[in-house]
Amino acid sequence: MKPKELNIIYKGDCSILLADKSLFPDKSIxxxxxxxPYADKRKNSYQGVNSDKYVEWFLPISDQLIRILKxxxxxxxxxxxxxxxxxxxxxxLELILEMKKQGxxxxxxxxxxxxxxxxxxxxxxxxxxxxxxxxxxxKKDFAMYQDAVKVPIGDWAEKRFKSMSxxxxxxxxxxxxxxxxxxxxxxxxxxxxxxxNVLVFExxxxxxxxxxxxxxxxxxxxxxxxxxxxxxxxxxxxxxxKENDAVLDPFLGSGTTAVAALLHKRKYIGxxxxxxxxxxxxKNICEVEKIxxxxxxxx
Amino acid sequence: MKPKELNIIYKGDCSILLADKSLFPDKSIxxxxxxxPYADKRKNSYQGVNSDKYVEWFLPISDQLIRILKxxxxxxxxxxxxxxxxxxxxxxLELILEMKKQGxxxxxxxxxxxxxxxxxxxxxxxxxxxxxxxxxxxKKDFAMYQDAVKVPIGDWAEKRFKSMSxxxxxxxxxxxxxxxxxxxxxxxxxxxxxxxNVLVFExxxxxxxxxxxxxxxxxxxxxxxxxxxxxxxxxxxxxxxKENDAVLDPFLGSGTTAVAALLHKRKYIGxxxxxxxxxxxxKNICEVEKIxxxxxxxx
DNA sequence: GTTCCGCATGAATCGATAG
DNA sequence: ACTATCGATTCATGCGGAA
Numbered sequence: 036m037k038p039k040e041l042n043i044i045y046k047g048d049c050s051i052l053l054a055d056k057s058l059f060p061d062k063s064i065x066x067x068x069x070x071x072p073y074a075d076k077r078k079n080s081y082q083g084v085n086s087d088k089y090v091e092w093f094l095p096i097s098d099q100l101i102r103i104l105k106x107x108x109x110x111x112x113x114x115x116x117x118x119x120x121x122x123x124x125x126x127x128l129e130l131i132l133e134m135k136k137q138g139x140x141x142x143x144x145x146x147x148x149x150x151x152x153x154x155x156x157x158x159x160x161x162x163x164x165x166x167x168x169x170x171x172x173x174k175k176d177f178a179m180y181q182d183a184v185k186v187p188i189g190d191w192a193e194k195r196f197k198s199m200s201x202x203x204x205x206x207x208x209x210x211x212x213x214x215x216x217x218x219x220x221x222x223x224x225x226x227x228x229x230x231x232n233v234l235v236f237e238x239x240x241x242x243x244x245x246x247x248x249x250x251x252x253x254x255x256x257x258x259x260x261x262x263x264x265x266x267x268x269x270x271x272x273x274x275x276x277k278e279n280d281a282v283l284d285p286f287l288g289s290g291t292t293a294v295a296a297l298l299h300k301r302k303y304i305g306x307x308x309x310x311x312x313x314x315x316x317x318k319n320i321c322e323v324e325k326i327x328x329x330x331x332x333x334x
Numbered sequence: 335m336k337p338k339e340l341n342i343i344y345k346g347d348c349s350i351l352l353a354d355k356s357l358f359p360d361k362s363i364x365x366x367x368x369x370x371p372y373a374d375k376r377k378n379s380y381q382g383v384n385s386d387k388y389v390e391w392f393l394p395i396s397d398q399l400i401r402i403l404k405x406x407x408x409x410x411x412x413x414x415x416x417x418x419x420x421x422x423x424x425x426x427l428e429l430i431l432e433m434k435k436q437g438x439x440x441x442x443x444x445x446x447x448x449x450x451x452x453x454x455x456x457x458x459x460x461x462x463x464x465x466x467x468x469x470x471x472x473k474k475d476f477a478m479y480q481d482a483v484k485v486p487i488g489d490w491a492e493k494r495f496k497s498m499s500x501x502x503x504x505x506x507x508x509x510x511x512x513x514x515x516x517x518x519x520x521x522x523x524x525x526x527x528x529x530x531n532v533l534v535f536e537x538x539x540x541x542x543x544x545x546x547x548x549x550x551x552x553x554x555x556x557x558x559x560x561x562x563x564x565x566x567x568x569x570x571x572x573x574x575x576k577e578n579d580a581v582l583d584p585f586l587g588s589g590t591t592a593v594a595a596l597l598h599k600r601k602y603i604g605x606x607x608x609x610x611x612x613x614x615x616x617k618n619i620c621e622v623e624k625i626x627x628x629x630x631x632x633x
Numbered sequence: 634g635t636t637c638c639g640c641a642t643g644a645a646t647c648g649a650t651a652g
Numbered sequence: 653a654c655t656a657t658c659g660a661t662t663c664a665t666g667c668g669g670a671a
């Protein structure tokens with residue numbers, strides 16, 4: 036099954052739109068990546084959801100998401116509970132438990148380590164420098180393209196490979212109780228290795244919209260749109276989808292996920308309730324599409 | 335109130351010993367730091383607790399811990415759920431929720447980012463490089479000595495926490511280890527800032543305990559004790575206790591927490607069930623006590 | 634005194650096979 | 653069907669001794 040339209044953003048409430056089977060048929064989406072609005076105890080907070088009712092509010096949405104996700108698809112939920120009255124809230128923990136009851140498998144919790152976190156000082160805690168990226172699936176056998184997110188091997192390797200001893204060419208079995216064996220020659224001349232489940236993105240690689248092909252070092256972005264923190268959705272889009280797959284963000288915000296999908300030749304679908312965000316997303320996506328078209332014309 | 339004895343380790347089951355009010359009176363402990371055995375689906379696993387019964391097993395222990403903790407004390411629980419049948423287990427999430435019902439405040443979740451995690455490759459996940467350090471308290475107003483864990487200003491990318499600093503023990507080691515001596519002197523001269531809630535430790539300061547003692551013949555660590563990863567308990571001991579405070583580890587293992595406490599002039603109390611671990615802890619603590627006594631005699 | 638090199642090891646996980 | 657065992661796979665870093 037396919038969604039009614041691809042490369043489109045809808046303005047509206049995702050809890051209603053997702054339930055529309057003509058727009059979102061069963062098993063039609065390859066990957067869902069989203070950062071929903073965080074809960075907030077304060078009333079009237081901007082698009083805020085009360086933390087006491089967060090789980091209750093989210094479950095009907097995740098129930099639609101599991102319906103429209105393909106069997107080998109993934110759902111990445113980027114979230115972090117705020118402190119409230121000096122304590123961490125528990126709605127994320129409760130949400131994981133409830134989503135499992137809906138049929139989701141909780142495969143993994145990736146840690147997004149944000150080195151330049153929001154400044155501040157409090158008597159009872161330090162600055163919060165990490166967020167959860169919860170990985171849910173419908174089946175235990177899901178699509179994962181690990182080669183797409185390989186990282187350069189550490190500096191140790193270069194020296195190591197220069198001086199290979201005899202033992203490096205045979206399988207070495209560790210003596211302790213672990214069954215770890217190794218054969219260093221397998222890694223000879225290896226350039227890239229698989230990453231781990233703590234995500235650290237370098238700021239220099241950040242992309243500036245309107246200046247998509249350049250890096251932050253280039254200051255020409257000043258005349259263009261705001262900075263896009265594209266790294267996070269990009270990483271998961273590369274890891275859990277392939278070209279032409281359908282990538283959904285039900286809380287699109289200013290369009291980050293859609294832009295990341297577009298840049299990697301995936302089909303985007305976005306939903307956003309707030310008018311300002313929706314317009315900004317529209318503008319941003321449009322700008323990237325223009326740039327990409329211009330670039331492809333050059334070829 | 336004070337514990338019956340300080341600077342002592344008990345051999346036995348902490349779920350029984352902690353309930354003994356003569357050993358552990360109400361509100362007698364300043365800080366609890368522990369890494370309990372992680373749950374394991376396999377039967378007959380070494381000191382393993384079945385994951386289905388983990389919460390049930392732990393709650394009576396945490397119930398005693400909240401009794402014996404001082405009102406301004408902290409409890410640091412280092413734990414990480416394993417995957418089982420391809421999914422992350424949920425017992426840690428459930429434990430947090432249940433401990434809150436016991437009266438604990440869940441203040442914070444620190445992320446311990448372990449850069450050299452165990453190698454391996456699987457189709458559904460990457461290497462696990464982080465563990466949870468859950469911070470619980472009895473009151474929202476608790477003792478926190480933030481200045482004790484400031485880190486040097488530096489390149490964000492390379493900033494890490496050095497667990498140990500200017501004390502006699504380090505100076506002693508420095509004699510035997512030129513690398514360490516150099517690093518410590520660099521560290522002492524830098525300006526310091528407050529850290530955040532992602533912990534990344536330098537691993538240079540791991541100690542081969544047997545190597546600390548000056549022996550005429552053999553200085554090879556192979557014939558001595560195991561490596562001590564002291565950084566983690568040390569960081570929390572500095573942050574949540576002051577000199578002469580009572581620091582408890584109900585799952586002492588090979589004595590890491592006690593040694594860290596001792597080195598920072600806190601009073602340690604440890605409990606360990608397994609004979610091998612208990613003996614090793616005893617030996618390790620004894621060795622460090624000897625060194626510290628020798629050093630103080632020199633002054 | 635400094636750099637280089639060999640080696641050990643770190644709370645691992647999955648899937649296939651055997652009982 | 654369910655459980656136990658075993659093989660395969662994989663990086664990064666510190667320490668100690670040698671150069």
